[in-house]
Amino acid sequence: MSQASQESTVNDKNMTAFGEPIIQIQKMNKWFGQFHVLKEIDLEVITGERIVICGPSGSGKSTLIRCINRLEEHQEGQIVVDGIELTSDLKHIEQVRREVGMVFQHFNLFPHLTVLENCALAPIWVRKQPKAEAEATAMSYLERVKIPDQALKYPGQLSGGQQQRVAIARSLCMQPRIMLFDEPTSALDPEMIKEVLDVMIELADTGMTMLVVTHEMGFARTVANRVIFMDEGQIIEQNEPEEFFNNPQSDRTKLFLSQILQH
Amino acid sequence: MNRPSSKLFVRTELIPAKTPPLSEIGVAKWVRENLFSNTLNSILTILSFFLIYWLLAQILPWMTQGVWEAGSLNECRKIRESLGESTNVACWAVINERWNQLLFGFYPPESYWRPILALILFSFAISPVLFISVRKELYLLTFTSPFLCYWLLWGNTVWGPVSAAFSFLLGILLFQQISRSKLSILSVPITFVFVVLYWWFLLTPVAEQLDSFIPISLTYIPSKEFGGFMLALIIGITGIILSLPIGILLALGRQSKLLIINKICVFFIEIIRGVPLIVWLFTASLLLNYFLPPGTNFDLMLRVVIMVTLFASAYMAEVIRGGLAALPVGQHEGSSSLGLNYWQSMRLIILPQALKISIPGIVNTFIGLFKDTTLVVFIGLLDPIGLSNAIRATTDWNGIYWELFIFIGLLFFVCCFSMSRYSQFLERRLQTEHR
Numbered sequence: 001m002s003q004a005s006q007e008s009t010v011n012d013k014n015m016t017a018f019g020e021p022i023i024q025i026q027k028m029n030k031w032f033g034q035f036h037v038l039k040e041i042d043l044e045v046i047t048g049e050r051i052v053i054c055g056p057s058g059s060g061k062s063t064l065i066r067c068i069n070r071l072e073e074h075q076e077g078q079i080v081v082d083g084i085e086l087t088s089d090l091k092h093i094e095q096v097r098r099e100v101g102m103v104f105q106h107f108n109l110f111p112h113l114t115v116l117e118n119c120a121l122a123p124i125w126v127r128k129q130p131k132a133e134a135e136a137t138a139m140s141y142l143e144r145v146k147i148p149d150q151a152l153k154y155p156g157q158l159s160g161g162q163q164q165r166v167a168i169a170r171s172l173c174m175q176p177r178i179m180l181f182d183e184p185t186s187a188l189d190p191e192m193i194k195e196v197l198d199v200m201i202e203l204a205d206t207g208m209t210m211l212v213v214t215h216e217m218g219f220a221r222t223v224a225n226r227v228i229f230m231d232e233g234q235i236i237e238q239n240e241p242e243e244f245f246n247n248p249q250s251d252r253t254k255l256f257l258s259q260i261l262q263h
Numbered sequence: 264m265n266r267p268s269s270k271l272f273v274r275t276e277l278i279p280a281k282t283p284p285l286s287e288i289g290v291a292k293w294v295r296e297n298l299f300s301n302t303l304n305s306i307l308t309i310l311s312f313f314l315i316y317w318l319l320a321q322i323l324p325w326m327t328q329g330v331w332e333a334g335s336l337n338e339c340r341k342i343r344e345s346l347g348e349s350t351n352v353a354c355w356a357v358i359n360e361r362w363n364q365l366l367f368g369f370y371p372p373e374s375y376w377r378p379i380l381a382l383i384l385f386s387f388a389i390s391p392v393l394f395i396s397v398r399k400e401l402y403l404l405t406f407t408s409p410f411l412c413y414w415l416l417w418g419n420t421v422w423g424p425v426s427a428a429f430s431f432l433l434g435i436l437l438f439q440q441i442s443r444s445k446l447s448i449l450s451v452p453i454t455f456v457f458v459v460l461y462w463w464f465l466l467t468p469v470a471e472q473l474d475s476f477i478p479i480s481l482t483y484i485p486s487k488e489f490g491g492f493m494l495a496l497i498i499g500i501t502g503i504i505l506s507l508p509i510g511i512l513l514a515l516g517r518q519s520k521l522l523i524i525n526k527i528c529v530f531f532i533e534i535i536r537g538v539p540l541i542v543w544l545f546t547a548s549l550l551l552n553y554f555l556p557p558g559t560n561f562d563l564m565l566r567v568v569i570m571v572t573l574f575a576s577a578y579m580a581e582v583i584r585g586g587l588a589a590l591p592v593g594q595h596e597g598s599s600s601l602g603l604n605y606w607q608s609m610r611l612i613i614l615p616q617a618l619k620i621s622i623p624g625i626v627n628t629f630i631g632l633f634k635d636t637t638l639v640v641f642i643g644l645l646d647p648i649g650l651s652n653a654i655r656a657t658t659d660w661n662g663i664y665w666e667l668f669i670f671i672g673l674l675f676f677v678c679c680f681s682m683s684r685y686s687q688f689l690e691r692r693l694q695t696e697h698r
Contacts, residue, residue: 071596090604097602108597112615112695121611122601154695174601 019047022178022209023068028077030063037063038074039233047177050210052220052241055230056256061213064230065180068211069100082177098126101171105183107163109155109170115142116151119170127174134173141169145199161192165199172203179203181212215260221245229253329353329666334360335659357660358670364654365670368490368645374418374482378493381415384408385500393685395692416489416497418481422473429469430461486564490645492674498564499633499678502571506632507625509572510579511618515609517584528580535577541638543570548642567639575632582628586621587613619693626686630679637675647671 023045030038037060045051053061066072067079070086070093079086081096110118119138123129129137142148145165147158155163164184171179181200185193197219204210204223214220220227220241227244229237229252237244237253245261248254286292298308328346333339333356343352358365367375388408391401410424434454441450474480489497516528535543547566590613598608618625640649651667654660 069600071599094602094604097600100600102596102600104593104596104600106591106593108591108593108600110594110597110612110616112619112693122603125607125611126602156695170601 021045022047022082023211024078024080025068026078028067028074028079030060030067030072030074030076037233038067041077041235043228043235045178045209045211047209048207049226050204050208050224051212051226051228052224053211053213053228053230054215054217054220054256055236059230060233061230062182065102065182065211065213068178068180069097069102071102094126098174099176100178100180101174101176102180103164103167103171103182103184105186107155107160107167107187109163109167111155114152114154115147115158115166118155118166119173122170122174138169138173141172142166144172144202145169146195159192160188161195164188164192164196168196168199168203178209178211181210181214183213183215185214185216217245217261229256231256325351325353329355331355331359336661336663353666353669354663355666357654357663357666361650361654361660362670364491364650365647365667366491367493368650369488370484370490370493371482371488374484377415377418377481381412382496384415385412414481417484417486419483420470420474420478420480422470422479423466425473426466426470427462430458430466433461434458486562489564491650492647492671494564494639494644494646495633495636495675496678498568498571498636498639501568502575502632502636503629505572506575506579506628509576510583511614513576513580514583514587517580518587532577532580535573536581540571540574540635541641543574544638544642546570563642564644567642567644571632571636574635575628578628578631579625582621582624583617585624586617586619589620590616619690622686622690622693626682630682633678633682634675647674 021044023043025041025043028038028041029036041064043064053064055061063072067074067086068081073088074086082099084092084096086092086096109115110121113121116135116138119141120131120134123134123137124131127134139148139151142151145168147162147165147169150158150162150166155166158166168184184200185196188196193216197216200210200212200219201223210223212219212224224241226238227241228235229244229248229250231252237248237250239249244253245257248257286295299305328350329352330339330342333342333354336354336357339354339356343350343354346352363372363375367378370378384404385408388405390396391398392405396402407428410428414421414424434457437457438450438454441447441453446453513528513532516524517532519525519528544567547570548563551561551566594612594616595608598612603611637646637648639646640652643649645653648671651671654667655663
């Protein structure tokens with residue numbers, strides 16, 4: 001029996017939002033050359049779940065979520081996203097990427113395009129939407145992340161927090177079913193972290209399935225249904241946030257929490 | 264004993280901004296900072312001014328008071344002597360008399376309007392590309408102009424170039440059809456084979472048929488009559504236009520994970536780059552004749568254009584590879600994560616940025632290619648240098664050097680300097696970071 005389904009029974013308040021499993025990872029292994037980065041990963045994510053993944057640097061948490069949209073290739077095991085198995089088949093990879101949005105630590109906006117063009121690009125070229133429609137959608141998402149007035153500027157003219165909000169809007173424009181966040185606030189100045197987290201909290205309220213790699217434990221407490229702790233390429237512990245923070249089971253988890261929560 | 268005071272300090276009124284003192288702005292500041300910032304700098308400035316003055320005093324009279332009306336170098340010398348004992352002035356008469364040869368080679372003078380018209384047409388056709396116009400109808404001329412220019416320059420029936428243009432049009436339509444069908448992976452090879460077969464079997468018959476219905480033609484002018492700066496422009500411009508796309512493909516191939524494609528591109532680039540251009544030109548002019556079936560008439564100028572283009576594309580590929588390598592990997596990840604496929608991500612995200620970074624290198628290669636066209640003199644094509652040799656070989660102008668080379672140098676400089684200026688304009692225009 002998978003952890004995730006236990007989890008869903010625990011979280012009564014969110015029962016209604018949950019449905020079918022949308023991501024299934026079984027016995028997944030990955031190596032970088034000789035280095036075994038991910039070891040025997042088993043993970044099932046259910047529609048509407050909000051998972052925070054934490055762990056020391058180098059523990060493989062970023063690599064794990066990057067495997068979900070095949071930015072990294074896994075060598076063993078199985079990853080099924082929204083009913084599509086990730087293999088080297090390019091068609092499948094493109095299908096999955098259409099349904100999975102990703103937000104990066106360093107934003108990865110396209111500096112040669114305006115904010116609006118950044119957002120409308122993929123809907124136009126991948127979803128084949130008419131330009132006007134794609135731009136209207138883009139504007140509505142820019143409004144949701146509260147920067148419609150920056151639409152015609154270039155990313156280089158915005159602050160870090162604004163850029164990250166554009167990056168979120170850009171992913172949402174593809175109307176994905178899953179959103180991956182790879183340390184979305186780690187490259188930001190402290191005063192900008194909140195504006196990005198606020199947007200993410202709002203997104204969580206819409207019932208989006210989210211996997212978030214972050215060190216923002218406050219965010220994990222308020223938003224997550226499940227917290228996963230990783231170390232040395234393995235899932236060490238997963239639990240609902242309250243239990244995870246108040247009653248960690250493994251020694252590694254205790255050590256990690258004591259290190260990041262002492263301030 | 265001035266210790267920092269620990270008393271509370273609160274500023275109630277903010278200090279307004281004032282204009283800087285006069286010595287800190289305008290010409291005065293510039294002169295002081297750049298020319299007379301200290302004693303050594305001042306001395307160097309004054310010395311440099313004297314040097315420049317002295318040089319100009321020598322060169323300018325020689326250039327400006329030059330003789331324009333004379334039939335030969337001897338006549339020039341006589342006029343010079345009549346001006347005074349020690350006067351040494353240029354003999355521009357050689358340019359006055361032979362400019363048409365330096366510009367057009369042995370192209371028939373009654374047809375000079377054709378290359379001139381072709382150049383004007385080309386300038387109009389290229390401008391929407393150079394200045395990134397959004398009006399699509401302007402690009403119609405851009406696509407038809409190569410065929411029109413070819414017809415204007417070489418002449419013969421108009422239906423030859425029309426038939427060639429038709430083959431590309433058919434190719435594009437075919438490509439679009441196949442891309443939408445199940446065979447989309449094969450769209451590029453099928454289109455390629457189709458166009459090649461068309462050129463092999465249909466190009467001439469179609470042109471001849473059309474010509475027998477509606478004969479429109481210009482006098483045919485064979486390549487061996489082409490020469491002078493016109494030749495340099497034709498080879499240079501064709502090479503520049505073709506080497507950019509080929510260079511882009513080679514650079515992408517070299518970055519490709521597909522082993523065979525990767526190795527072919529690396530091999531091609533290294534072989535072409537590792538051998539001097541002059542060797543390739545000799546290969547084109549001499550060796551290819553041994554390999555081609557006897558009786559094939561493969562125009563020497565065409566062979567040279569192909570060689571120059573391939574040579575420049577190898578350099579172009581390396582310049583663009585530099586641009587590609589300079590892009591953060593996040594750009595690839597950003598575009599892949601949105602579901603863009605390889606070609607979309609290259610076309611929309613990666614190449615626009617990589618090419619922008621590579622502009623100085625690309626233009627550098629363009630300028631190099633354009634000046635390298637003078638090397639064709641060694642395989643017997645009459646480029647401006649070749650013609651200057653021919654002019655100096657006549658009894659009238661035996662012994663004249665400076666005037667011819669200054670004229671030729673000026674022609675090349677104008678073109679290369681414009682390219683350089685254009686690249687700076689483009690860099691400023693594409694600047695999006697600090698606008």
